[in-house]
Amino acid sequence: MSPRIDLLAGPVAIGAGGLVTLVALAVLVARASRRVTPRTAGNEPLRYFVEYTADETSVQPAVRTGAELRTPVFAVVLGASLLLAGGVLYRARPQGPIDGPPPAPASASTTSPGTTLPTPKKIGRIAPSPIAITPRRPSFFLTPTADLNGDGKVQHEERAMIHAETPLFVVVTIEDAGHADGLAWVQELLESHHLSSKVTWFLTGQGFDRKGGVVGTAWQRASYEGMLGLSSTTRDAELGDLALDKWVDELGSLQRLLRKELELPSGWDWKTVPLGARAPFLAANDAWFSALSKLEGTLVYDSSLVMQPAEPALTVEAPRDTYWPFTLHEGLPKEAKAPWVTGKPVALTPHPLYELPLTPWALRAKGQPPEWQPSTDSNLFRFHPCAENATQAEPEAVAQLSQNLVAHYKGNRAPFHLGLRTGAYGKPGCARATIDKFLSEVGRRIEEGENIRFIDVPSLLAWMAKKNAP
Numbered sequence: 252m253s254p255r256i257d258l259l260a261g262p263v264a265i266g267a268g269g270l271v272t273l274v275a276l277a278v279l280v281a282r283a284s285r286r287v288t289p290r291t292a293g294n295e296p297l298r299y300f301v302e303y304t305a306d307e308t309s310v311q312p313a314v315r316t317g318a319e320l321r322t323p324v325f326a327v328v329l330g331a332s333l334l335l336a337g338g339v340l341y342r343a344r345p346q347g348p349i350d351g352p353p354p355a356p357a358s359a360s361t362t363s364p365g366t367t368l369p370t371p372k373k374i375g376r377i378a379p380s381p382i383a384i385t386p387r388r389p390s391f392f393l394t395p396t397a398d399l400n401g402d403g404k405v406q407h408e409e410r411a412m413i414h415a416e417t418p419l420f421v422v423v424t425i426e427d428a429g430h431a432d433g434l435a436w437v438q439e440l441l442e443s444h445h446l447s448s449k450v451t452w453f454l455t456g457q458g459f460d461r462k463g464g465v466v467g468t469a470w471q472r473a474s475y476e477g478m479l480g481l482s483s484t485t486r487d488a489e490l491g492d493l494a495l496d497k498w499v500d501e502l503g504s505l506q507r508l509l510r511k512e513l514e515l516p517s518g519w520d521w522k523t524v525p526l527g528a529r530a531p532f533l534a535a536n537d538a539w540f541s542a543l544s545k546l547e548g549t550l551v552y553d554s555s556l557v558m559q560p561a562e563p564a565l566t567v568e569a570p571r572d573t574y575w576p577f578t579l580h581e582g583l584p585k586e587a588k589a590p591w592v593t594g595k596p597v598a599l600t601p602h603p604l605y606e607l608p609l610t611p612w613a614l615r616a617k618g619q620p621p622e623w624q625p626s627t628d629s630n631l632f633r634f635h636p637c638a639e640n641a642t643q644a645e646p647e648a649v650a651q652l653s654q655n656l657v658a659h660y661k662g663n664r665a666p667f668h669l670g671l672r673t674g675a676y677g678k679p680g681c682a683r684a685t686i687d688k689f690l691s692e693v694g695r696r697i698e699e700g701e702n703i704r705f706i707d708v709p710s711l712l713a714w715m716a717k718k719n720a721p
Contacts (some may be wrong), residue, residue: 386578394719421706428457453529455483552708561586645685
């Protein structure tokens with residue numbers, strides 16, 4: 252169909268629809284106004300399609316009136332449909348000169364051919380609850396009262412009580428470094444699993460192409476749908492030795508960029524939204540944590556530390572007790588795995604900040620015993636790499652992710668973390684299929700009645716605070 256015909260189709264349909272509707276309404280009113288003689292005196296005739304006598308058993312002659320009304324009613328419906336179709340066609344008409352070239356895109360694409368441009372939709376969402384940072388030591392228990400004998404270890408009776416009262420939260424975090432193709436696919440993945448509003452994005456300034464570009468549009472979508480965090484983009488060799496002013500400059504510049512370029516859902520405010528941060532390469536030092544407290548707004552948590560159990564990982568699926576999020580009021584807890592920089596562990600002073608640790612997975616390479624590894628996709632695919640040119644999910648990777656999920660579910664129900672990087676999913680293939688299949692497996696378990704929920708980090712912390720309120 253030519254553009255000129257496209258332009259005429261809308262008005263023609265609107266005109267025809269309006270004429271048919273007016274005529275049909277006139278006939279309908281005329282016929283509906285006819286009175287129907289009641290069967291017995293004293294019954295007021297009702298002008299509906301079916302009327303009943305007083306005993307509600309025999310149908311009045313008005314049934315014939317209903318048959319007579321069907322034709323004009325159909326005409327009204329037809330006319331209204333033509334009006335609607337005309338309106339749609341008119342709104343979709345080509346813009347600009349009919350014979351001219353199509354309009355150029357708003358900005359040049361920063362992605363490879365074939366990548367779809369996700370359209371951010373501003374949706375109404377309840378603003379997140381404020382999070383009060385009260386001291387909390389690392390614990391296997393959500394609340395102190397759940398530790399019935401006070402020994403800090405999960406006993407059989409305590410585990411049964413935990414399972415009856417506490418869901419297993421799955422925390423999906425996504426680190427973005429401006430990879431347009433990976434960003435587009437990850438957002439499609441989240442939408443297909445109905446998870447868009449239940450994840451946490453750690454955004455960077457790398458590759459950001461401002462408003463209108465592919466990366467900028469994807470970021471805007473993330474700010475509407477998910478919860479945001481910060482992740483610096485520095486590539487300095489000695490990350491852990493960076494000074495306080497360097498971190499403040501890096502993180503402050505990123506925060507100002509996001510505030511300038513991105514909108515929040517209606518009613519939200521950058522000054523009150525609870526933000527978090529993740530250090531690049533998990534290389535957080537004491538200056539990193541000090542810098543977080545100097546940023547504007549309410550930065551309430553970090554997610555850079557690894558909480559690795561002291562015992563070796565003997566099996567993958569055995570019930571696993573890991574630590575719930577805690578605060579750093581007493582500095583680095585002895586249970587946390589300290590970041591190592593230039594061959595030495597980093598020392599941390601106290602900071603009034605929540606820590607959402609990267610709880611480890613037990614990963615087992617072929618022919619090797621399982622090992623504790625931070626819960627990120629980079630470690631998963633290091634242990635179970637995709638075959639060259641493979642398009643199907645890597646079966647052992649999916650199996651071990653599922654086994655680790657089961658271990659958390661059987662354990663003390665501390666959150667299960669899945670860390671993704673958009674740069675790992677830039678093209679179709681095994682990596683995409685693996686994560687997609689695992690999320691489908693989690694969805695299957697939820698449908699079958701297992702008490703599992705996806706949740707973003709601020710919502711998890713607010714839920715914990717409410718459970719621990721006096």
